[in-house]
Amino acid sequence: MNGIEEIHLPPRNQHKTIPVPVDHLISVKHNRWSKRFKIWIGVCAVIGIATFLTAVLIPILLINGKSAISTTSTKTSVTSTTNTTTTLVEGGQRHIKNLKVGDKIWSINDHNFELVEDEIVLMMHNEPNQKEWSNTGSMNYARDGHTSSVLLNGKVLVCGGNNEVSTLKSAELYDPSTGTWTTTSNMNNARSGHTASVLTNGQVLVTGGYNDRALDSAELYDPLTEIWTNTGKMNNARASHTSTVLKNGRVLVTGGSNGNVLDSAEVYDRLTRIWTTTRNMTIAREEHTASVLINGKVLIAGGAHNYHISSAEFYDPITETWTITGTMNDERYAHTATVLTDGKVLVSSGGPNSAELYDPSTEHWVFTGNMSDARFIHTASLLTNGKVLVIGGYIAGVYLDSVELYDPSTRKWSTISSMSSKRWVHAASVLMNGKVLVTGGINNSSHLNSAELYEPY
Structure with missing residues (x-):
């Protein structure tokens, strides 16, 4: 070696x-x-x-x-x-x-x-550890509020978002083997604050978002043809919502806002390409999180609706019903939620600098140590070693370049080396080689087209 x-x-x-x-x-x-x-x-x-x-x-x-x-x-x-x-x-x-x-x-x-x-x-x-962060190729367009999706071929699709001039319909592909970006075909609709979900057939479903107003449109990206296709409209226009691929291959979309905060939910069937409404959540919410549990149910936690929310509920795809579950200890919105390898769910910040664990077997939340920095609109990525990497964000007028690691085996947080750029409203994706690709976002002065890689050691 x-x-x-x-x-x-x-x-x-x-x-x-x-x-x-x-x-x-x-x-x-x-x-x-x-x-x-x-x-x-x-x-x-x-x-x-x-x-x-x-x-x-x-x-x-x-x-x-x-x-x-x-x-x-x-x-x-x-x-x-x-x-x-x-x-x-x-x-x-x-x-x-x-x-x-x-x-x-x-x-x-x-x-x-x-x-x-x-x-x-x-x-x-006597020598520092190998460098954890490295710069990689810059995107063709600066953007924030975009999505980043790892395709089945290992490439990363980035689409939409905002820059200083307008809302974007552009999309581009990152190739980890070369560290370079290439443009691919544009979406049919410019959008930011949307969601992107990789379906079981490898296509990417993009839903909703903003472009002067909330959107009800949805479209599919086919990596084989690099073509975008409209795929029906949702029953409700929405942005700041969640989109979750269920174990049956369907996609559950929940909440968000279109001028009003929504409690509605709907399901997309990739076989029929049809949207159908399902039962409403018990509480309207936006800027919340959605996590697929090991048992196939979907945990919805936190968010905002004129106030910050601590409640949580889960959706059962078999019965299409919502059930209230344990309440978080802290109110949170614009936080992150990560399903750990043991099936528990880690939520981090979006309020105080605390973090909590949800145990599906007991339906209880417990604190699990404090982060060094409270943060909103950051990212959290589950690494191949089971740890969780939390990156960037924003708090009290300060843009963050700080990075922290959560170790589930010790339930402790540790601060590691910072990114080269401060960023929030960015995106992060775990590549097939285990590295984490961080793209775009906003720093103190501008929108970013830069990208960097984190490599666990």
């Missing part, structure tokens, strides 16, 4: 390899020694060797600028590895590539006498 030295530790009864970036110093601390030793001479030999390594070899290696290990019992060797995870002392699993300074991990080491439990502490690294 480039710039990676791999350190071999023998946990339990098999070998595990832990790759560590070059120029890291690792200190291995032992929580307890084996209670009995079969060969006292062997112990003395091990201690003697460790003392020699600590006193003589490590200083030499450090002077030469190489990685070293300070240990009293753990053997090390350089070897190759594939994906490996390790257990954190505080609980949960972490990929060895994601270990950071101060992390503590467990291993069981066989010293040819008995199994011994060690606590390994990453004490220091």
Whole structure:
């Protein structure tokens, strides 16, 4: 591997390899020694060797600028590895590539006498971690209030939005393999504040939005032909609504505003291309969130209707009914909601800097740590490692470039390196390679056409 030295530790009864970036110093601390030793001479030999390594070899290696290990019992060797995870002392699993300074991990080491439990502490690294953010090609048009959809071929479709001049009907494609943008055919209607949903057949359904007024139109983009086709009108014009692909392939559209905040909901059938109304929500709301739960139901949370809303309800596609569920602890609108790998739903900010978890099995909400920054109209992306990346947004007249990570295994937030640009009303998509593409938005002075990539390490 480039710039990676791999350190071999023998946990339990098999070998595990832990790759560590070059120029890291690792200190291995032992929580307890084996209670009995079969060969006292062997112990003395091990201690003697460790003392020699600590006193003589490590200083030499450090002077030469190489990685070293300070240990009293753990053997090390350089070897190759594939994906490996390790257990954190505080609980949960972490990929060895994601270990950071101060992390503590467990291993069981066989010293040819008995199994011994060690606590390994990453004490220091002399070089910063690899850069998490990098710029990629700029879009052809600056835009905010647009949508970003990952197609089945891995490319990303960005469409609509606003710039300093007008509402846009333009669309463009990002190719992750080249980092470049190409224009594709325009939508039939300019729009911003709309939704875009990738259907099971790979086409993209765009609904509603604003263009001087709320729109009731909907259209389909076919990636094979790169053509947009009108696909019937919704029963209600709406913007700031939600659009959710159900497990049966249909699309549920809820709430929003057309001058009045709406409680209506309707369903699109991609086979017939027909919109049908379904039962109304219990509360009218806009700027809310919609999340498909593991059981197929749709959780609607928060939003606004002359006031900020803390209530939540879920929709059952089988019975086409709405049921009130537990209320959030904080009122929220223009927040984010992310379905975690364990089926719980994480909502973040859209009010105070708090975050909450919804458990579908209990229908209860619990706080799960505070973010460093409160924020509105930000993005939240579920990474392939199960963490949630929260990006940008706006709060109290301040545009944000700050970025935070939520770790479900510890239920803690951590601040990571910031984006190169402040942005809100932007879009973010998780690419098939695990990177996150962030596009457009507004900063302090203008609409942005820039894009950048986040790569988890």
